[in-house]
Amino acid sequence: MGNFEYAPAPESKAIADIKKDYGLFINGRFVASNSKKHFETINPANEEVLAKISLADEVDIDKAVKAARSAYVKVWSRMSGRERAKYLFRIARLLQERAREFAVVETLDNGKPIRETRDTDIPLSAAHFFYHAGWADKLEFAGFGARPKAHGVVAQIIPWNFPLLMLAWKIAPALATGNTVVLKPAETTPLTALLFAEVCQQADLPVGVVNLITGDGGTGAALVKHRDIDKVAFTGSTEVGKLIARSVADSNTPATLELGGKGANIVFEDAPLDQAVEGIINGIFFNQGHVCCAGSRLLLQENIYDEFLGKLQKRMSKIRLGDPLDKNTDIGAINSAAQLSKIHELSSSGQAEGADIWSAPCQIPSKGFWFAPTIFTGVTQAHRIAREEIFGPVLSVLTFRTPQEAIEKANNTPFGLSAGVWTDKGSRILWAGNHLKAGVIWANTFNKFDPASPFGGYKESGWGREGGRHGLGAYLKGAK
Amino acid sequence: MRLDVKKTYKLFIAGDFPRSESGRSYEVKDRKGNFIANPAQASRKDLRDAVLAARNAHSSWASATAFNRGQILYRIAEIMEGRSEQFVSEIMAMESVSSKQAQTQVGEAIDTWVWYAGWSDKISTVAGSTNPVAGPFFNFTVAEPLGVVGIVAEERSSLLGVVLGLAPVLAGGNCAVLLASQSRPLSAITLAECLATSDVPAGVVNILTGLGDELTPHLASHMEIDGLDLSGVDSKSATALRMSSVDNLKRVHSFTSEKSPERILSYMEYKTLWHPIGI
C-alpha cells in the first residue's frame, strides 16, 4: 500500500525577494547602522544564511526615538482618527496583497511550516490591522473616557515565534490609538519586519511613525531604557520581561508584558476524545511548540489514561516533520541552535528525573535544527518539565482523579497564560473556567486567536492584554 | 468627673485584634506633640500572618456573589455611620482640621463605601465583553479579582485615604493587607472595628500599624501578594518598591483619582473563554 505518498509539494521560494543586507528603518528610510556592525539571519531548516542584518546601538536607537517623537508631535498626534484609520486599512490590504510573499519569507526565516504562515500568521496579521483600523476614529466610544489620549512614543520588542503576527499585535493598536513606534524584531527573525517596512512605504505612511531597529538583546535593553519613551510593550520570556519591568521601575513608564506560560490542557472522561486528541496535538505541536500559550501539560483523568494515550501516540505518528516550505509539513524546524539546545537540556532533565520519554517516529533532516514531537509520561508536579517552559514540541502528561485535583494541578504554577478544558458537560466547563487562573481559556478547542479577543496572562505570565477593546486600553493614558 | 477609658489600638489580622507578635508599639502624638496612643508596631512576621490570612480568605470572598459583596460593603457604611463621632474626634486629634472638616471627611468616607458597594455587581458588566471572533466560537471576557492586594494608604486624610484604598479592592473581590498611615493610624484601627462587626469575613481585610520604612519592602517583595497600591508612598520610595515587586510581577499602581472604576479594575484580571458553537 506504499503507493499513497504525499508531496514534496514545496512552495516556491521565487516569490521571496530577500536582499543581501538590510539597514535600519528610521524616519521612513533604510539607513546604515552607526557601528556598521552586522549579524546574519539564517534559515533554521538548512542553516543557510538568508541576509545580513544591521546591529543597532544606542546612537541608532536615539535617532529612531527622535524620528518617532518628531512624527508624533508634528504629524501623527495632529491627524484625525479618520485619517489614521485609512493608513491602517491600507497596511491591512497591502499585507493581504503580498500575503504569499510574507508567508514564504516568514517560513524561511523562522522555520515554521508554510501551512501555518499561509493560514495563520499572515492572515491574522492583516486581520489585526483591519480590526484596529476601525478603532482609530472611535476611541471616544471605547469606554476609556470622552477624550482618550495616546502615550506618545512606544518602544516595542517582539519575539521570534510569530514574527509578523507579533509585530501586528504591537503596531496596529499603537498606531490606531495615535502613538508612534520604535519596534525591535527578534534577532533570529527580522526579515518580515523589514519587509513590513516596505509596506509602510507603499502605504505612504508618514515618515517616523513606524521605525524598525534590528539587533540583539543589548539593543532591546537599550531601547527600553531610552529616556524619551512613553510606553513599553514586550512579548517574550518571563525572565526578560522581569528585566524590562525593573528597567522601567524608575521612570514608572507604563508597560505591557506578554510572557511565558505552562498551560494545562485538562481532558475529562466525558470529553469528545477524537477532537481532544486534535486539540492536544494542536496545543503543543503548533509552531513546533514555540508558543507562550502552548498546552504543554496534559492533565488526563486517570480512568481514560490508557485509551487516550494510545490515541494520542497513534495520532502523533501521523505528524509530518520536515521541509517547512512543503505544504504537507506539520512540524518545521526549531528556530535556532540555542533554542534546540534548551529543549534538549530540559528533555534530558525529564529523563534524568525519571519520566518516560516517547517520540514520534520521524526522519530528522541532516541539516538544520529539529526536534521530534515528544511526550513524557509518568510526570509529576515536581518534575522540571512540568514546571518550566520548554518552548518546544514536548508534552508532559500528568493525571488527575477529580475535577478539583485537575484545577489544583493546573493552577500550581507561577504562570497563568492559558488553559484548556475538554468535556461535554457545559456546567463543568464554566466551573473550570471560573477556577482556572489563566488569561485565556479554550474549552473544547485550543490555540485560537483573533484580533477581537483579548489575550494575556495572569500572575507571572505578564501585564495587560492585547487584542479586543481591552488591548486597546494599553495604548491609551490611564485606561485599565 | 469620670475618668475616660482609653482604647488600646491593636492590629487587625484574620478577624482578630492581636498586639504585634514582637511586643512592640510606638507613640503617636497630636499636632501639638501631646501623646495620643501607643499603637502596635507590626513586625515582618505580623505582615506575613496578615498576608496568609488574606490568601486564605480569598477563595471564598472571590466566589461570593457580587450582590453579596455589595451588601457587605454597604453594611460597612451603615456601621461606620453609627460611629461617626469617634471617627471625627480621632481625625481632629491627628489632623489639623476643624470639626466640620472632620465631619465632611467621615461623611465622604462613608459615602465612598456606598459608592463602591454599588459597583461590585456592575463592574464586570461595564468591563467585560463578548467578542465577535471570526469563526464558530462563543468568546467572552470577564474581569476577575486578582487575589491579595497590599495597600499603603495615602496620608492626605487619615480615614478617607484608608477607605479609598480598601473599598475598590474589596468591591472587585480581592483581599487586602493595608498599612495604615504611620503618623495617623487611629482611624484605620477604628475602621477595622467596624469591619469586624459588618459581615466582612475574617481575613478579607487585614490592617497593620507601624513604621512604613520597615514594612513596605516586605509588602513589595512578598510573593503571595498579587497587587500593590502605593498611593501613600513618596515617589522615591516607590521606585525601590516597584523594583522589588518585580519578582512575581505584582500589579503596582498609585492613584490620584478618588472614586473611579479604574481603581477597581486595576486589581482585576481579564479572563477570556472560547467555546465552539456547533450541534
Add this chain to the structure above:
Amino acid sequence: MSALNLIDGSEASLRRFLQTLPGVDQIGAQERAAMLGTRSIKTTSKKWAIDRAISMIDLTTLEGADTAGKVRSLCSKALRPDPQDATVPHVGAVCVYSDMVGIARNHLDSIGGQDIPVAAVATAFPSGRASRKVKLQDSRDAISLGASEIDMVIDRGAFLSGQLGEVFDEIRAIKEICGDKVHLKVILETGELVTLDNVRKASYLAMLAGADFIKTSTGKVTPAATAPVVLVMLEAVRDFFEISQIRIGVKPAGGIRSTKDAIKQLVLANEIAGPHWLTPELFRIGASALLNDLLMQRMKLSTGRYSSVNYVTVD
C-alpha cells in the same frame, strides 16, 4: 471484544453501549477534516490515487427513468471506463435499483465483466418507508437476480425516535438474508441524522448489527458525504477494529464529483483509518459523474494538457 459482549441485541443494551461513546465536537471535526483537505499528493502517487479511486467507484444510476439501455451503458462504462485506454482499471461495482440487477448482471457477464459485482439499493430505497416484509422481499429479489452487494437504508425515523432495537433488528434481518456471500452496505443517510454524534452512534449500531460497510448517503438528500461525516465514520471503523479485530468498510456517496474530492476522501481514509482501508474491499465511493473527471485528470497526467469532455464518454 469485552465491550461488544455487553450487547445482547436488546434496546437497553444498545442504548447503554451507544451512550458510552464519546461525543463529537462538530467544530473540531470540521477543522480536522479541513486541515486534511489541504494535503497535496505527489504527481507520481497521483496516478496511483486516480486509478485506485476508479477501482473504488460504485458506478451508480438510481433514477426513476432508468431503463435497460441506460443500465447496459453503465455496465459497459464500468468495465472499460476509457475505451481507448486498456490500462484504466474497471470500477468497484455498479449500483442500481433491485429490479435492474438482472439486466446489469447479465450484461456484465456477457461483456467480460464477471469480476464486477452488482450492488442493489434495497429496503425501500431511498426513504426506507415500507413494511419490514416489503424490505426483506426487496433484498431477496435483488440477491436472487444476481446482486452480490446490498445497499440498504436504515430506518431514520426509528433511529431519531429512539427505537434503536428496531433499527438494529432490521439490519440484522437483512444481513441474515445476505449471508456470508453477499456484502451488506448500510446507508445511514447522514444528512437526515444531522449531528455528528448521531453519525457516530448510527455507525456503531450498523457495525454491531453486522454491516460489512457503512455508507453515508443515498445521494437523494443533501448534505451527503461531507468530509466531517466521513471523518467520523472512519474513526468509527478504526475504533471498532480496535475492539473487535474486524475491519468494516466505508462508502462515502453523494456529492463527490471531482478528482480533488475523491483524493480528499482517500487522504481521509489513509490518515484516519489507515492505509489498510485504501482498497475497494474496504473503501468505495458512490458516484456517477466522478468517473469522467478522474479519466480527464488521468489523461492530463499522461499528456500534460487539460483534456476535454469530448474525449470521455457520456455514459
